[in-house]
Amino acid sequence: MLNIGQFAEATGLSAHTLRYYEKINLLSPVLRDNSGHRRYSQKDRDWVAFITRLKQTSMPLKEIKKYAVLRAEGGVTLASRKALLEAHAVFLADKIVQEKAHLVALEKKIAWYEEQLSL
DSSP: OBOHHHHHHHHTOOHHHHHHHHHTTSSOOOEEOTTSOEEBOHHHHHHHHHHHHHHHTTOOHHHHHHHHHHHHHOGGGHHHHHHHHHHHHHHHHHHHHHHHHHHHHHHHHHHHHHHHHTO
16 A cells, blocks of 8 residues: 555656545545555556556546546446447547658658758
8 A cells, every 4th residue: 555655656646636636536535544644555556547548548537537437336337438448449549540640741851851961
C-alpha cells in the first residue's frame, strides 16, 4: 500500500490530480489508514494506468468518466464498456492514419530542405 506521495510518484500524476480524480468519482474512494491518510493498492495503480492510457490516446475525460461509471456498476455493463472502447479504437485508428500522413508530409519537407542545402 502506498501513500499519496508515493502513489503520485509511481503513477506520474500529481497528488492534486489524484484527489481531483477521486472527487469526480473517476477513482473509487481510496482506502484510508487509521489516521485518515489515503492508501493506494495495486488495483488502484492498474486503474490509474488505464485512465492514463485512455487520456494519452485522446479519450475525453467525459468519456473516461462514463467508462468509470459503467465499470463501477459491474459485470452487467461489460457490453457497454466494450462498445465504448471499440468506438475509441476506431477514433484512434483514424488518428493514427492521419498522424502517419502528417509524418510523410514532414519527411517530404525535410527532404526538400536537405536538397536545397546541398546545392
